[in-house]
Amino acid sequence: MIIAVASGKGGTGKTLVATSLALSLENKKPVQLLDCDVEEPNAYIFIKPSFSHKETVTIPIPQLVEKRCTYCGKCAEVCAYNAIAVFLKIVLIFPELCHGCGACSYLCPEDALSEVNKEVGILEIGCSKGIEFIQGELTIGEAMAPPVIKEVKRHINQEKLIIIDVAPGISCPVVEAVKGSDFCLLVTEPTPFGLNDLALAVDMVNKLNIPCGVVINRDGAGDSKVEEYCRKEGIPVLLRIPLDIEIARLYSRGITLVEGIPQWQEAFLSLYNDIEQIAHQTQG
Amino acid sequence: MKEIVVISGKGGTGKTIIVASLAALAKSKVMVDCDVDAADLYLLLQPVTQERQEFWSGHKAVIDKDKCTQCGLCQDLCRFNAINEFQVDTISCEGCGFCYHICPEEAITMQENLSGSWFTADTRYGPLVYAKLGIAQENSGKLVATVRQQAKLIAKKQGVDYILSDGPPGIGCPVISSISGVNLAVIVTEPTLSGIHDLNRAISVCQHFNVPVMVCINKYDLNEDNSRQIENYCHSQGIEVASKIPFDNVVTEALVKGLPVVEYSDNSVSQQITQLWQSILRLLENK
Numbered sequence: 249m250i251i252a253v254a255s256g257k258g259g260t261g262k263t264l265v266a267t268s269l270a271l272s273l274e275n276k277k278p279v280q281l282l283d284c285d286v287e288e289p290n291a292y293i294f295i296k297p298s299f300s301h302k303e304t305v306t307i308p309i310p311q312l313v314e315k316r317c318t319y320c321g322k323c324a325e326v327c328a329y330n331a332i333a334v335f336l337k338i339v340l341i342f343p344e345l346c347h348g349c350g351a352c353s354y355l356c357p358e359d360a361l362s363e364v365n366k367e368v369g370i371l372e373i374g375c376s377k378g379i380e381f382i383q384g385e386l387t388i389g390e391a392m393a394p395p396v397i398k399e400v401k402r403h404i405n406q407e408k409l410i411i412i413d414v415a416p417g418i419s420c421p422v423v424e425a426v427k428g429s430d431f432c433l434l435v436t437e438p439t440p441f442g443l444n445d446l447a448l449a450v451d452m453v454n455k456l457n458i459p460c461g462v463v464i465n466r467d468g469a470g471d472s473k474v475e476e477y478c479r480k481e482g483i484p485v486l487l488r489i490p491l492d493i494e495i496a497r498l499y500s501r502g503i504t505l506v507e508g509i510p511q512w513q514e515a516f517l518s519l520y521n522d523i524e525q526i527a528h529q530t531q532g
Numbered sequence: 533m534k535e536i537v538v539i540s541g542k543g544g545t546g547k548t549i550i551v552a553s554l555a556a557l558a559k560s561k562v563m564v565d566c567d568v569d570a571a572d573l574y575l576l577l578q579p580v581t582q583e584r585q586e587f588w589s590g591h592k593a594v595i596d597k598d599k600c601t602q603c604g605l606c607q608d609l610c611r612f613n614a615i616n617e618f619q620v621d622t623i624s625c626e627g628c629g630f631c632y633h634i635c636p637e638e639a640i641t642m643q644e645n646l647s648g649s650w651f652t653a654d655t656r657y658g659p660l661v662y663a664k665l666g667i668a669q670e671n672s673g674k675l676v677a678t679v680r681q682q683a684k685l686i687a688k689k690q691g692v693d694y695i696l697s698d699g700p701p702g703i704g705c706p707v708i709s710s711i712s713g714v715n716l717a718v719i720v721t722e723p724t725l726s727g728i729h730d731l732n733r734a735i736s737v738c739q740h741f742n743v744p745v746m747v748c749i750n751k752y753d754l755n756e757d758n759s760r761q762i763e764n765y766c767h768s769q770g771i772e773v774a775s776k777i778p779f780d781n782v783v784t785e786a787l788v789k790g791l792p793v794v795e796y797s798d799n800s801v802s803q804q805i806t807q808l809w810q811s812i813l814r815l816l817e818n819k
Binding site for chain 1: 540541542543544545548568569570572575590591609611612623624626627628629630633634665667668669670672673700701702703704705706707708722723724725726727729730733736737740741751754755758779781784787788790
């Protein structure tokens with residue numbers, strides 16, 4: 249089973265939930281924890297894995313073979329991203345705009361564009377206690393996170409329980425991380441911002457046809473509108489974590505909730521049981 | 533006219549709360565919400581919409597079933613795995629048009645994609661430009677560029693002094709689009725190990741694109757050792773830590789009331805945000 253932990257709004261506690269859920273289950277079943285927030289991967293701070301494998305993530309970008317080029321301009325014409333321009337006898341390639349689709353090199357009538365790999369990120373694999381941990385990290389200055397997320401997800405082992413820590417938002421990096429999951433946990437906070445962004449995230453998982461449930465973090469801090477929204481939409485609230493300075497301080501030091509306050513383990517186990525039940529019903 | 537963007541790396545450190553308060557403090561300004569994924573600034577500024585525009589961007593492949601002979605070439609060549617069983621998965625399709633160009637039956641067309649909308653609005657603090665990216669859409673960077681462009685047009689037309697921009701979290705496409713060419717990026721961080729990690733990456737992105745940086749530590753008293761570490765790091769990088777905002781639930785209370793915190797309370801949170809605005813003005817004047 250694959251469980252994605254997403255949120256819409258940033259800073260609601262995705263990483264807190266994903267890491268504590270993984271640690272609560274490590275003795276019960278084989279767990280893979282994937283950090284797919286490749287712009288700002290933070291789960292490693294809490295999981296403290298020893299990394300045993302590291303590789304670069306690349307995308308193929310075109311490279312001109314000048315002696316073959318006739319400057320016909322076909323490559324510039326077919327590139328949907330304006331990543332190639334041809335003026336007179338000059339071919340300009342803009343690697344930061346290239347999506348690596350391969351159209352230009354395939355369609356060049358003179359076979360004058362080869363492809364070279366450009367680094368866009370790093371993938372690391374390690375383990376901590378019983379958890380297999382995989383994270384991606386986008387290279388500074390690179391715009392596109394999805395290729396790095398895809399590479400992390402290529403290491404999914406379906407025989408294990410997979411927990412994915414997702415970036416905030418609802419656009420392409422989030423969709424890339426969430427799609428294919430059996431269940432999506434949406435972590436929110438009881439404020440107008442939390443509610444607004446939760447509703448967006450619910451629209452996203454509905455579009456992807458993935459069942460979801462809500463975790464309310466900092467419960468008691470704001471108002472009751474998130475609860476009302478969930479009741480109205482028929483979305484189950486599976487866990488409430490209270491506003492508690494002690495929990496915030498543990499988080500600030502990179503200590504997971506279930507390690508800092510072990511009584512929480514039971515709540516995360518019951519969260520998992522609820523998820524399993526909902527995912528099972530949806531499939532059935 | 534000077535453009536100031538508030539970013540954070542890590543989400544949820546307080547960007548929007550601070551931008552709304554700066555909007556209340558600054559005299560002559562236009563506000564723009566560059567977090568087009570999950571725009572929240574409008575919730576605090578209570579805008580009256582003046583204009584709504586559709587944002588068409590990019591294309592999606594469409595296969596004409598009558599023309600398709602199921603040769604499978606498009607499926608083999610698509611690097612985004614967006615074509616399965618001769619159907620386009622519009623969520624995976626990146627609109628490159630490779631399939632359109634190579635289909636021997638000319639069975640594929642590229643259709644323009646409505647990926648969101650953007651709005652200009654009036655608020656009691658001044659004009660606001662914001663956007664809503666459609667669910668699961670791409671091109672957030674282009675939508676950010678569009679709202680910034682609109683904000684600049686309004687600022688020029690009205691002769692205002694500042695553009696205050698609420699940025700997105702992360703360091704990828706929409707962030708790069710939000711910070712390019714601005715006069716100052718204010719990075720809001722929090723004294724958690726995650727906050728420190730993400731602050732470092734946010735600073736690196738700004739340095740990569742030659743954008744001047746100032747730092748604000750929110751909830752600084754949550755972990756004073758970590759706050760000191762942030763201050764030391766910023767000092768070593770020649771970056772000013774302009775304010776340290778204490779942890780106080782008054783911030784959430786103001787949010788629930790739909791008010792910028794500086795208008796809700798005059799306690800130390802508000803004093804620190806006021807100090808931040810003064811530091812911003814000082815830094816911009818000296819440039």
